[in-house]
Amino acid sequence: MRFIFAPMEGVTAFPFRRLHAELFPGADTYYAPFLAPDGSGRCRAGRLRDILPENNQGLQLIPQILCGKAEPFLILSRELAAMGYREVNLNAGCPSATVVPKHKGAGLLLDLSALDDFLAEVFSHCPMEISVKTRLGITSPAEFPAILEIYNKYPIVELTIHARDRAGMYRSQPDLAAFAAAVQCSRNPVCYNGNIFAPSDLAAVQAQIPDLGSVMAGRGAAANPALFRQLRGGPALEAGELRDFLFRLESAYLAAGYSEQGTLARLKELWYYMIHMFPESGRSINRLNKAQSLSDYEIAVRALFAGNCFSPSAAFVG
Numbered sequence: 001m002r003f004i005f006a007p008m009e010g011v012t013a014f015p016f017r018r019l020h021a022e023l024f025p026g027a028d029t030y031y032a033p034f035l036a037p038d039g040s041g042r043c044r045a046g047r048l049r050d051i052l053p054e055n056n057q058g059l060q061l062i063p064q065i066l067c068g069k070a071e072p073f074l075i076l077s078r079e080l081a082a083m084g085y086r087e088v089n090l091n092a093g094c095p096s097a098t099v100v101p102k103h104k105g106a107g108l109l110l111d112l113s114a115l116d117d118f119l120a121e122v123f124s125h126c127p128m129e130i131s132v133k134t135r136l137g138i139t140s141p142a143e144f145p146a147i148l149e150i151y152n153k154y155p156i157v158e159l160t161i162h163a164r165d166r167a168g169m170y171r172s173q174p175d176l177a178a179f180a181a182a183v184q185c186s187r188n189p190v191c192y193n194g195n196i197f198a199p200s201d202l203a204a205v206q207a208q209i210p211d212l213g214s215v216m217a218g219r220g221a222a223a224n225p226a227l228f229r230q231l232r233g234g235p236a237l238e239a240g241e242l243r244d245f246l247f248r249l250e251s252a253y254l255a256a257g258y259s260e261q262g263t264l265a266r267l268k269e270l271w272y273y274m275i276h277m278f279p280e281s282g283r284s285i286n287r288l289n290k291a292q293s294l295s296d297y298e299i300a301v302r303a304l305f306a307g308n309c310f311s312p313s314a315a316f317v318g
């Protein structure tokens, strides 16, 4: 089984990925959060910095593009190829209301004939292998057979299926039956994505699809950095290693040039997922959420660990 850390904009930037890979090896591959090129294929320097090879040494990283037009996709993919990347991922899953109406992300699934034209163009000219990360449809997984017919026309190196439609955002129950049907009918290798928060969740997917080759997890691995180790049969997360990870992560963001406020925002976002392992955290989490400086934040984190309420089996539940 191949394990993939999902892209998470605002959470899995390069300082996070590097430290995670060092302290919690277990993910074979990391997908970078999306790059969104403008009409001429350019994206913000800060976003490109996230995928520079020198910032991702030792990681198997796949950059991702969020784009609905072939030309900017191809310009940016040539730039990525020049950096040494061999694979680029197409985002066909982002459900955001600011993205979908522009026929990007899951919005690519709105018009299947346009999707076909887009894929025909990028597969003819892209200098790299292309993988796709998709949802099952816009308003219903019943849309997927027609979508898959299009995907099947192209040599997609890996088709990651987030087993929800766009309407389900991150809340609806993943549709395992629709996913299993897609695995049967896909000509390309398929990766499962959606609500893998604990080994029992993976077991439930494997019960339906025993020969599944790869699995991607996002929020579960943000909530519990040892998730991939546990999915491989290893031990549960310990409080000491989590504490070490968090303090080193703070230093890693600062060393990478993130401002104090930028670092604080990213750490708070991560705690949105991690706090589930601290049931009964009470006032400490309020203090953490209200922290205006890293020193306030550190006081709140120390109080959380001193509170003896760490419970690694209290997994994130979506």
Ligand SMILES: Cc1cc2nc3c(=O)[nH]c(=O)nc-3n(C[C@H](O)[C@H](O)[C@H](O)COP(=O)(O)O)c2cc1C
Binding pocket: 006, 007, 008, 009, 010, 011, 032, 033, 034, 064, 091, 093, 094, 133, 162, 170, 193, 194, 195, 196, 216, 217, 218, 219, 220
């Ligand atoms: C905060 C956040 C940021 C995300 N950023 C991206 C992204 O940049 N690209 C992408 O393809 N998916 C993105 N996703 C979706 C995840 O990669 C993943 O498909 C989704 O969370 C379902 O998997 P999970 O249940 O394991 O979290 C994001 C999700 C969240 C919650």
